[in-house]
Every structure is written in C-alpha cells, then in structure tokens.
Amino acid sequence: MAPNGSAGFRDSPLEPGIFLDEDLGSDWYIYESTEPAPHDDLFPDAVPECHPTISPQMYHTVMAPISLAVLLALSFLVKRRRLHLSCWNGVPGLLSPGNLLEQDGHRAVAAAVLALLCSELCRLLLEPRPLPLLPPTATPTATPTATPATREFWKVLALLYFPALYSPLLACAGPRHRLGYAAGTLLAWGHCGAQAWQRAQCPLAPKIHRLYSLLSHVPVLLSLSLLSLWYPVLLLRSLRNGDSPEPRISGKSYYRKYLKALLSKRGRKGSSVKIEESLSSRIRSYLLSYIYVPEEGFRIPLKLVVSVTVAIVAVYQVAVLLLVAVVPALRVVRAGLSKDVVVLLVQFGLVPSQGAAVPGDMEPELRTARLFLWALEVCYICSLVLCCLLTCAMLLRSLAMHRSNLRALYQGAVLDVFSKAHILRPSRESLVCWMAFSSFQAAFACLGLLIQQVIFFLCFVAFTFLVVIPLQIGTSSPLFGIIRNMWPFWLTLVVAVLVQHLLAHFQFLEQHSLQKEITNRRALYIVTFLLFPTNVLVGVMAAVWRVVISGLYNAVHLCRLDISLLHRGVETFDPGYRTYCHYLRVEVSQCHPLLKAFCFLLLQPGRPEPPAPPRDTQLEEGPESSPCCSRLLPGLQLMHPKHPAPGRARIRRIRARWWVAYTLLHNPSLTASRKTALADPTANGAQLGVPRP
Numbered sequence: 001m002a003p004n005g006s007a008g009f010r011d012s013p014l015e016p017g018i019f020l021d022e023d024l025g026s027d028w029y030i031y032e033s034t035e036p037a038p039h040d041d042l043f044p045d046a047v048p049e050c051h052p053t054i055s056p057q058m059y060h061t062v063m064a065p066i067s068l069a070v071l072l073a074l075s076f077l078v079k080r081r082r083l084h085l086s087c088w089n090g091v092p093g094l095l096s097p098g099n100l101l102e103q104d105g106h107r108a109v110a111a112a113v114l115a116l117l118c119s120e121l122c123r124l125l126l127e128p129r130p131l132p133l134l135p136p137t138a139t140p141t142a143t144p145t146a147t148p149a150t151r152e153f154w155k156v157l158a159l160l161y162f163p164a165l166y167s168p169l170l171a172c173a174g175p176r177h178r179l180g181y182a183a184g185t186l187l188a189w190g191h192c193g194a195q196a197w198q199r200a201q202c203p204l205a206p207k208i209h210r211l212y213s214l215l216s217h218v219p220v221l222l223s224l225s226l227l228s229l230w231y232p233v234l235l236l237r238s239l240r241n242g243d244s245p246e247p248r249i250s251g252k253s254y255y256r257k258y259l260k261a262l263l264s265k266r267g268r269k270g271s272s273v274k275i276e277e278s279l280s281s282r283i284r285s286y287l288l289s290y291i292y293v294p295e296e297g298f299r300i301p302l303k304l305v306v307s308v309t310v311a312i313v314a315v316y317q318v319a320v321l322l323l324v325a326v327v328p329a330l331r332v333v334r335a336g337l338s339k340d341v342v343v344l345l346v347q348f349g350l351v352p353s354q355g356a357a358v359p360g361d362m363e364p365e366l367r368t369a370r371l372f373l374w375a376l377e378v379c380y381i382c383s384l385v386l387c388c389l390l391t392c393a394m395l396l397r398s399l400a401m402h403r404s405n406l407r408a409l410y411q412g413a414v415l416d417v418f419s420k421a422h423i424l425r426p427s428r429e430s431l432v433c434w435m436a437f438s439s440f441q442a443a444f445a446c447l448g449l450l451i452q453q454v455i456f457f458l459c460f461v462a463f464t465f466l467v468v469i470p471l472q473i474g475t476s477s478p479l480f481g482i483i484r485n486m487w488p489f490w491l492t493l494v495v496a497v498l499v500q501h502l503l504a505h506f507q508f509l510e511q512h513s514l515q516k517e518i519t520n521r522r523a524l525y526i527v528t529f530l531l532f533p534t535n536v537l538v539g540v541m542a543a544v545w546r547v548v549i550s551g552l553y554n555a556v557h558l559c560r561l562d563i564s565l566l567h568r569g570v571e572t573f574d575p576g577y578r579t580y581c582h583y584l585r586v587e588v589s590q591c592h593p594l595l596k597a598f599c600f601l602l603l604q605p606g607r608p609e610p611p612a613p614p615r616d617t618q619l620e621e622g623p624e625s626s627p628c629c630s631r632l633l634p635g636l637q638l639m640h641p642k643h644p645a646p647g648r649a650r651i652r653r654i655r656a657r658w659w660v661a662y663t664l665l666h667n668p669s670l671t672a673s674r675k676t677a678l679a680d681p682t683a684n685g686a687q688l689g690v691p692r693p
Contacts, residue, residue, distance in 0.1 A: 008626065013357060050201070052197065053196055060132040062640060063187075066187070066190065074168075074171065078257075096171065099174075101587075108226060112224075112227050113169050115219055116166055117162060122318070123216050124162070130154045130157070133161070169184065169188060182235055185232050199217055199221065221406065255596040257592075300399060301406075302403065304440050308398075342362050351368055371469075375469060380457055391445055395560075397563050419571065419614055422585065426585065426591050433581075492534065496531055497538060500531065536679055562577075594663045
C-alpha cells in the first residue's frame with residue numbers, strides 16, 4: 001500500500017468512479033485539441049490591449065476646454081458685430097448650432113456634425129468608461145463598490161457631455177465670418193487628427209470583436225474628414241470675397257427661386273387622356289418611386305436632411321454590432337465542432353444520422369453539422385443585408401412623401417395630408433415634437449432594423465432547413481410530409497375558393513348594358529349554406545395570412561414616420577406619426593416659402609425709376625378751345641387728349657400687387673387671422689375655412 005493511500009483507493013472495487021478518473025481526464029474538455037484551430041484569430045480576446053499615444057482621456061481633456069473657449073470667443077464676436085457697438089455692452093449670448101428652421105447653406109456641416117454625434121452616442125452604450133474625462137481609477141467599472149445607479153449617472157453625464165463637445169463644430173458656421181471659419185477649421189483638424197491617429201495606432205480592439213472599433217469609427221472619420229475639408233473651403237471663399245457688413249439672410253435665394261419656379265409653371269398642352277401603361281413600365285415607375293430625385297424649385301428642409309442622415313448612420317452602427325456579435329461566434333462554433341458534440345446532436349435529433357458502416361465513424365454527421373452551421377451563418381448575413389436595404393429604401397421613399405406633403409400644405413390642402421382639418425400654427429406639443437423628430441427617426445430606424453432581422457432570419461432559416469437542405473442532401477422534410485399528408489385538405493380549400501369564384505362570375509351575376517345585378521338567388525343561398533364549414537377553414541388560413549402580412553408590413557415600415565401603422569381613426573395613438581404631423585405644422589407655419597419670398601420682397605429696396613418725359617401742354621385747338629374761338633371759328637372743334645398708355649413700371653406694380661394678394665390668400669398660416677368673408681373656402685380654394693351660418 002502506498003504511503004499516501006492512493007494505490008489502495010485505485011485498486012478498491014468499491015470506488016468504481018476512480019477507475020474512470022484517468023479516462024475522464026483526457027476527454028474532460030471536449031473543445032480542446034492538440035491541433036491549432038483554423039479560426040483562433042476570430043476570438044476577440046486574442047487581440048492584446050492597445051494604448052495609443054493620445055489616450056482618450058488626454059484627447060477629451062485637451063479638446064473640451066478648447067471647444068469651450070472657441071464657443072465663448074465667437075459669442076463675443078457675434079455680440080459685437082450684430083447687437084452692440086461695444087463688446088462688453090451686455091452679456092454675449094450663446095451661438096446657435098445651426099438654423100434648423102431656415103434653408104441655410106451649410107447643410108453638409110449640420111448633417112456631418114449630427115452624424116458624428118449619433119455615432120458617438122451609439123458607441124457610448126458599450127463603452128466601459130462612459131465619461132472619457134474621468135481617470136481609469138475613477139470610472140464606475142474600476143471601482144469595486146460602484147453600483148448600477150452610479151454607472152447610469154455617468155452615462156447621463158456623458159449624454160450631456162458629447163453634444164456640448166461637438167456643438168462648436170456646427171456653431172462656427174453660424175456667424176458667417178472668417179474668424180468662425182478659421183476656428184472651425186482648427187477644431188475639425190484637431191478632432192480628425194486625434195481620431196485618425198488613435199485608429200492608426202490601435203486599429204484592433206478586444207471589445208466584442210477585434211474589428212468592431214475600426215468599423216464603428218468609419219462614420220466618425222468620414223464626418224470629421226468632411227468638416228476638415230469644408231471649413232477651409234469656406235475660409236478661402238471668405239478671404240477672397242470678404243465678409244459682408246450686414247448679416248446675410250439665410251435661404252433668401254432659395255425662396256426667390258421657389259417663387260419664380262411656381263409662377264413660371266404653365267399647364268401642359270396636349271390630350272388629358274391617360275395612355276394605359278404596360279406592366280414593365282408600371283414596375284419601373286414603382287421602383288423609381290423609391291429613389292428621391294430632386295426637382296427644380298423645391299428643396300428638402302434642413303431638419304429632414306439631418307433626420308435621414310442620422311437614421312442611416314444609426315442603422316449602420318446597429319448593423320455592424322449585429323454582424324460582429326453573431327457571425328464570428330458562429331464561425332468559432334463551427335471550427336471547434338468535435339465528434340462528441342455531434343453525437344449529442346444526433347441523439348437529440350438535430351443532426352440526421354447517416355447510418356455509418358463503421359461504428360464510431362461520425363465524419364458524415366460532422367460534415368452535416370458544419371453544413372448546418374454554415375447555412376445559419378449565410379441566412380444571418382443575407383437577412384441582415386436585406387434588412388439594411390429595406391430600411392434605406394423606406395427612408396428614401398419617405399423623402400418623396402415629405403415633399404408631396406409639404407407641397408400640399410403649402411397650397412392649403414390640409415385634408416390631403418391629415419385625416420382631420422387642422423390649423424397650421426405652432427403649439428407646445430408641436431414644438432416638442434419638432435425638437436424630437438430627428439431623434440425619433442433614428443430610434444425608430446434602429447428598432448425597425450432589429451425587428452426585421454429577427455423576422456427575416458427566422459424566415460430564411462425555415463426556408464433553408466425545410467426546403468433547400470432536404471432537397472440538397474436528399475432527405476425527407478417535415479414540410480413536405482405535412483403537404484403530402486394533408487393534400488386532401490389543401491385541395492378542398494383550393495377547389496372551394498375556385499368554385500365560388502366561377503359560380504359568382506357565370507351564375508350569380510348578370511351583367512346588363514351599364515350595370516350588374518344578382519341573379520339565381522335561390523342557388524346562391526344553397527351554395528352559401530353548403531360551403532359554410534369550408535369557408536370557416538378558408539377564413540382560418542386568411543386570418544393566418546393577415547397576421548403574417550401585417551407583421552411583415554409593420555416591421556418593414558416601422559422606420560417611416562410619415563405613415564401610421566394604426567387605423568385612420570386611431571392614428572393619433574401612434575407616437576411616431578403624431579410627431580411627424582406636429583413637425584409638419586411647425587415647418588409649414590414657420591418656413592412657408594411663399595411667405596418668406598413675400599417678406600424678402602418687402603424688405604428689399606425699390607428700384608429707382610427713370611424720370612418721366614415732360615408732357616406736352618400745347619393741345620390742338622378746335623372750335624371749342626375757348627369761347628372766343630367758338631364764336632370766331634364755328635367749324636373748328638377741340639380734340640380730346642388721349643390718355644397715356646400704362647408704362648412698364650406701372651405694369652410691374654400691378655403684377656407685384658397681384659402676386660402679394662395671391663401669396664397672402666393661399667398662405668394657410670394666415671387663415672385664422674382673416675375675416676370670415678375671406679376665410680370662406682369658396683373664396684380662396686383653401687380647405688380650412690369657417691362655414692358661413
């Protein structure tokens with residue numbers, strides 16, 4: 001007996017578990033293998049921790065005070081140039097981060113800054129350090145006693161910090177001054193240089209996946225690159241042309257172009273009879289309706305441009321996260337699949353047994369299991385690509401709907417857009433909805449992408465494993481078995497529906513010259529009674545199809561706020577559609593292009609008219625030129641002077657007055673301020689009117 005007693009326990013027949021100790025020791029970790037796995041580089045832990053020269057804490061510690069100093073300096077500059085003669089006369093106000101209610105010229109700057117902010121907020125949810133200004137020892141994750149409430153507190157502070165950090169990038173374009181453009185250039189170069197240097201030194205990161213950090217920073221680098229090129233162009237243009245002494249009114253040229261394009265339209269000549277289009281042309285027109293084509297005289301509002309840009313960036317961030325979180329894991333599982341796991345899958349019936357001739361030979365089952373995992377990976381990638389394409393198509397389609405809705409509201413056709421008559425004036429709720437519209441668009445697009453991914457992935461998996469793989473490997477499919485066993489049921493439903501259509505067309509409906517009448521009513525009642533049980537089964541299938549089509553339609557159109565997913569009577573319970581309706585009210589009431597053009601025409605100085613030529617005071621005299629002439633020359637008569645033809649200046653004034661009257665008459669925001677006689681729909685063609693008593 002050994003001194004430690006181990007040999008005695010090993011030879012004891014009363015401990016059978018000890019005999020298996022050595023055998024279990026070799027196979028305890030079934031995923032370990034002596035050969036290197038071909039996909040070991042897919043593990044995120046294989047990437048070592050990287051520390052760039054410019055750490056995130058140093059980057060934010062330097063850029064945050066610089067951004068604040070630039071913002072304050074530009075505030076003093078605007079105060080001195082626009083409001084007061086002295087810089088210290090009063091407290092300077094903060095700069096606006098973009099005129100979102102005006103047709104400003106810097107649309108690319110606003111879209112780039114909001115896309116940058118959206119990307120930072122999307123990555124913030126996964127960062128272990130929500131607030132980069134804090135040192136590593138003060139972060140909630142590094143503190144042993146940190147509570148979830150503390151971590152959420154730092155996240156809330158980060159939600160307020162990042163907008164304050166990037167707001168000067170957009171505010172530098174507000175003053176339209178060379179100093180603002182120079183400050184914007186320096187800020188953009190600082191942000192872009194630091195971010196690019198960090199990604200160049202540490203392109204890979206061990207978080208989630210080694211490529212996630214690089215892929216998630218692509219919108220950030222693109223936005224900062226655009227700002228780094230745009231601000232120098234604005235600075236050079238300002239140095240070449242100089243700064244105007246008066247602040248330029250934003251959107252003035254656009255409103256004039258809109259008015260000219262509206263007044264220059266003429267009715268199309270030709271026959272009004274519509275030519276019947278072919279099927280291919282209708283399909284082509286339907287596909288082209290999802291592509292927004294700019295039209296002359298109309299420009300999408302800045303808020304919509306920002307909303308669509310932010311939504312596309314948010315969809316990209318969510319798609320990257322879904323891709324790197326699932327696909328590498330599936331590849332790792334497929335690469336580390338062993339025969340022991342395949343035996344377990346075969347016992348559960350997840351992998352069909354090939355009936356190997358040699359006992360213990362599981363190579364066919366192992367190849368089948370790897371084929372199944374590869375099919376899952378393909379289904380996941382295909383569904384993700386399809387969801388991204390559908391979401392982007394819906395967002396582009398919404399742009400065309402925005403344009404048609406805005407044009408209808410500009411003309412006063414409120415009932416063409418809303419189900420009920422509304423007065424287009426701002427309110428508390430409309431202002432709140434206008435502020436939250438871009439954020440709602442991004443959130444709805446992300447949630448819609450997630451729901452679509454789940455639905456389409458299940459559909460792809462069901463089609464692949466019930467149809468494609470059984471046909472490929474030559475095995476029986478449960479779906480084929482159900483169809484084979486229930487073919488009398490399906491045949492009965494098809495025959496019942498077909499018979500009802502044929503009887504309704506040939507027996508129960510009699511067509512006269514101009515109308516159709518129901519005939520053979522006794523036979524109609526008999527057939528209705530006999531087919532009642534069959535129609536119940538048909539109704540069950542129709543109800544299932546209704547659920548499926550409703551789910552697919554709502555999942556695909558969830559990202560669109562211009563349509564309601566509820567019934568027209570209860571569409572106000574849809575928060576997305578209600579936000580969009582209130583957003584339209586604010587846009588139309590505050591940014592009506594005809595009203596803006598009219599105001600600009602009133603503000604501009606009048607053109608000096610040339611002096612009128614001197615009139616000829618000598619009139620041809622007739623017999624009645626004077627009493628004496630009439631007495632002396634009774635045969636002569638005085639000719640009446642002709643009225644001078646109206647000049648071009650007078651014609652321009654008349655036309656301008658008619659344009660002003662037309663503009664005021666068709667402005668829906670002034671409907672509530674008119675008199676009752678002018679508010680009549682028969683007087684101006686508007687659909688918002690007070691009916692006469």
